[in-house]
Amino acid sequence: MQRRQFFQWSASGALGFGLGSNSRSNATGPFAIGSSETLRGTKSQSVAKNIIFLVSDGMSGGTLQLADLYASRKTGQRSSWMQLYETGQSPAGQPISRALMETGSANSWVTDSAAASSAWGGGVRVNNGALNVGPNGEKYQPILQKFKAAGKAVGCVTSVPITHATPAGFCINQASRGDQAEIANDYLGLKFDCMLGGGDEFFAADKRADKRDLYAEAGQAGFHVARTLTELQQTPIDMQPVLGVFHESAIPYALDHAHDPALQASVPTLAEMTRFALKRLASNPQGFVVQIEAGRVDWAAHANDTNALIHDQLAFDEAVQVALEFAAADGNTLVVITTDHGNANPGLIGTSGSNEKFDRLLDVRHTNTWVMHGLRENWQVAEIRARIEYAQGLQISAEEAQILHDHIAPLSAADRLNDRNLPFAKLANIQKKLTAVGWAGDDHSADYVELTMLGPGSESLTPFIKNYEMHNFLLQAAGMLVSG
Numbered sequence: 001m002q003r004r005q006f007f008q009w010s011a012s013g014a015l016g017f018g019l020g021s022n023s024r025s026n027a028t029g030p031f032a033i034g035s036s037e038t039l040r041g042t043k044s045q046s047v048a049k050n051i052i053f054l055v056s057d058g059m060s061g062g063t064l065q066l067a068d069l070y071a072s073r074k075t076g077q078r079s080s081w082m083q084l085y086e087t088g089q090s091p092a093g094q095p096i097s098r099a100l101m102e103t104g105s106a107n108s109w110v111t112d113s114a115a116a117s118s119a120w121g122g123g124v125r126v127n128n129g130a131l132n133v134g135p136n137g138e139k140y141q142p143i144l145q146k147f148k149a150a151g152k153a154v155g156c157v158t159s160v161p162i163t164h165a166t167p168a169g170f171c172i173n174q175a176s177r178g179d180q181a182e183i184a185n186d187y188l189g190l191k192f193d194c195m196l197g198g199g200d201e202f203f204a205a206d207k208r209a210d211k212r213d214l215y216a217e218a219g220q221a222g223f224h225v226a227r228t229l230t231e232l233q234q235t236p237i238d239m240q241p242v243l244g245v246f247h248e249s250a251i252p253y254a255l256d257h258a259h260d261p262a263l264q265a266s267v268p269t270l271a272e273m274t275r276f277a278l279k280r281l282a283s284n285p286q287g288f289v290v291q292i293e294a295g296r297v298d299w300a301a302h303a304n305d306t307n308a309l310i311h312d313q314l315a316f317d318e319a320v321q322v323a324l325e326f327a328a329a330d331g332n333t334l335v336v337i338t339t340d341h342g343n344a345n346p347g348l349i350g351t352s353g354s355n356e357k358f359d360r361l362l363d364v365r366h367t368n369t370w371v372m373h374g375l376r377e378n379w380q381v382a383e384i385r386a387r388i389e390y391a392q393g394l395q396i397s398a399e400e401a402q403i404l405h406d407h408i409a410p411l412s413a414a415d416r417l418n419d420r421n422l423p424f425a426k427l428a429n430i431q432k433k434l435t436a437v438g439w440a441g442d443d444h445s446a447d448y449v450e451l452t453m454l455g456p457g458s459e460s461l462t463p464f465i466k467n468y469e470m471h472n473f474l475l476q477a478a479g480m481l482v483s484g
């Protein structure tokens, strides 16, 4: 289909959007791939100068609940996200809108993060694994490119590599999400205003296959480059683009980070990165659009790592709080809080004894990933029992430890560093008896997911939307019209 796209940018005032009779997609149902001609909304609405789009990647409903229960038990206060639901408004009194969102991709009811972010980012469902590229090579312009062209400052913040699927789906076109070295290269050309996360392995000369030093190239291209928390804090707030890369791959899990002084000194939290990004992006007089992703919530769900999951969800919640505070002070900011898909569907399970068991999670220090990655060469059964007791206060039996030993001991040192080889599901199953937290699997799910908004444009949210409809929703919220 030949389609002409254009946008109009209006810097002031509310715009009316009449919806033509052909403006609704004729495709329906879970395999509807959508179109950028699909527009929803009211005939007139307020216009957002800024948009903060927060994604807890792979957040099943149970993840939201477990983190909220943890926060309530630990601090006596609900999570920031659930406080919005409980009160129906932000702490500053802004009313909230809420919906369920359908999350499929073009070829599966169960989406991956690349197709999910592309649905938002490009307005069209693509196949799993693709980034804003259709099955026949069609390219859909990513939303941050549209906003940048309209004069907005734009950026992404994430706790996984900045080249990972969810930020990439807002930024670039790539047939395969796996080519992160190439995505890093794409980012240098885009010169977006603030890109913060992990992923050193895709920028450093000694780790890239082509031996290019993308940090040096970014500096030559005019970026401020930050590699540590201190460097980020010292980065001047001016109109230069900022590239911040703070860890080899993903940023360490929030729980492990919180109990490691060296990491705390060198690696920013998601909330710290968010605070910087909002300050930097808000310096643009025409406003900004930013995606903030808690990417490791998804990784923790794949690993059935309950403590990693809860604490990274709470790290996300801190970033939500930063966004809410910004929006309250600013008054012209649309805040969107959501996830791209469910994952592994964890939950507190069992009508008897679950309260006491859940409370065992309150004083943990480290994740299952930390427990297994830190085992010494030729470790014996007693060592993993001691590590789990130290890290989590849980006592597993010698027989249970033997199950883990039988799985891990034959692995080479290199294979042990690959999480896919480690017995996460077996360990989670052992822990379930002690904590009452169970998992439905170790992969993405087709769940309808939570979508919460506040600020200008949020009043147009309808109770059920499809992920690809978010694209035009955001353009419309910012006063930009796409037509065909």
Ligand SMILES: [Zn+2]
Binding pocket: 058, 113, 298, 299, 302, 343, 444
């Ligand atoms: Zn995933």
